[in-house]
Amino acid sequence: MSKKLKTLIIAGARPNFMKVAPIIQQIQRYSEDVANNGTQLEYRLIHTGQHYDEKMSDVFFAELGIPAPDINLAVGSGSHAEQTANVMIKFEPICEQEKPDWVVVVGDVNSTLACTLVCAKLGIKVAHVEAGLRSYDRSMPEEVNRIVTDALADLLLTPSADANENLIREGIPASKIRLVGNVMIDSLMNNLEKARSSPILDRIGLKQKGFVYVTLHRPSNVDKQSALTLLMSALGKVAKELPVVFPMHPRTRKMCEQFNIPLDEIDGLQIVDPLGYHDSLCLTEAARFVLTDSGGLQEESTYFKTPCLTLRSNTERPVTVTMGSNKLSNLDRLSADIDEVLGRNTTIGQIPPLWDGRTSERIISSIIEAS
Structure with missing residues (x-):
């Protein structure tokens, strides 16, 4: 007897x-596969509109081949409370109308x-992709989002073993946790050919490494x-050696303008x-x-084995430091860390387990098994 699962x-x-692109593509592949054990998957993509700038949103849908x-x-912008409340108010009637079997949330933004929260109140099952990541810094709004989402979710889909350990420590039953790997790497591998044929290096006159x-x-x-003045000064020193x-x-x-930090006077800074x-x-x-404070770039640079300095006091992705090419830095030691990076090999580290491009397959299998 066939079973139909409806997912938002x-x-x-x-x-x-x-993160959602490979999941959607996997659902489409699964639905087309005649040997899918009689389970039909149906999905609807909900964009909360938390990022509404076209450069930050629409272009990504086009590039990743995600359907509209x-x-x-x-919901647009606003304070954390306003944004969270607006998503809840607008999402609740969607759930009541659609009556999904599962809602899949990813990452750690306010929409997640x-x-x-809406699903927990309505009794709708939630699968959290990228569950269990912790920076142990509650001054980061994302950390609060992670903790609350994981406490309420029914299925916790983790990218690395440390995430499983974090959840067990917080009292989450092991039966709810599945180690599936890093779905960001699915997207990376799916887009590698297009990335490598990008004209960006020629366009801005850059050479490999x-x-x-x-x-x-x-x-x-x-x-x-x-902080910003020190940072731009450090970049100015690097720019004397490398673009x-x-x-x-x-x-x-906007902050550079506000603090009167001149950007056009730093030779080599593009x-x-x-x-x-x-x-x-x-x-x-x-x-x-790479010098960043972005979570995604820590992971992508680890996959490429490109040295990465993360300008933060902590990371929710420690596997990028313990196995990968990432190192945490701060403004006091940034110059020394940059000197160290420039003095060693151009590729370092290992790719963590299950960062293999097949995470979306494991996600869909886990949702079907838990249904």
């Missing part, structure tokens, strides 16, 4: 799109938490004048507009090293 897949912000969302909640790729946007790095490419987040640009996914992957693989 939630995408809230730019990092989510790379079935529903866009269009908000949709999980002959430049530094920088992405920084967290408030701790860009919202304080002393520095910095796709600048609009907020970072500030460009935010990049698409393929261009970013191309730069991550080709860079001499």
Whole structure:
């Protein structure tokens, strides 16, 4: 007897799109497979509209080949409370209308938490992709989102063994936890050919392993004048040795203007507009090293074995440090860390287990088994 499972897949912000794309593609493949044990999978893609800038949203859907969302909640920006509340208010009637068997949430943005809360109240099962990641820093809004989502979710799909350990320590039953691997790597591998054929290196005059790729946007790095001034000074020193490419987040640009930090006076620093996914992957693989405060870039650089300095005091992805090419840094020792990176091999580290491009298969299998 055939079984039909209806799933709502939630995408809230730019990092989510790379995570939902392979899941959607796997559902489509599964549904077309005649040997699918009689289970029919049906999905609807819900975009909460938490990121509403076209450069931060629409271009990613096009690049990743994700179909247009079935529903866009269009919540826009606002404080954490406003955004979370607006998603909940708009998502609840969707759940009541659609009556899904599962809601799949990914990552750690406000939409992840908000949709999980709605489902918990309505008795709808939630699968959390990227469960169990912890920075142990509750001053980060994402950390609060992770903890609450994992406490309420019915199926916790983890990217690495440390995430399983975190959940067990928090009292989550082992029966709810599945180690499936890193779904971001599915997207990376699916897009590798396009990334490697990107014209970005020629367009801005860069050579393989002959430049530094920088992405920084967290408030701790860009919202304080002393920190941002030190940071831009450090980049100026690096730029004397190697070109520095910095796709600048609009907020970072605004803060530089506010603090009167001149950007056009730093020789070798190339500030460009935010990049698409393929261009970013191309730069991550080709860079001499990456300087970032982004979670996704820590993972992508680990896959490429590109040295990465993460300008944060902690990371929820410790496997990128213990196995991969990532190192945590801070403004006090950034110059020394940069010197160390430049003085060693251009590729380091290992690719963690189950970062193999087949995570979306394991996610779908786990949801079917748990149904």
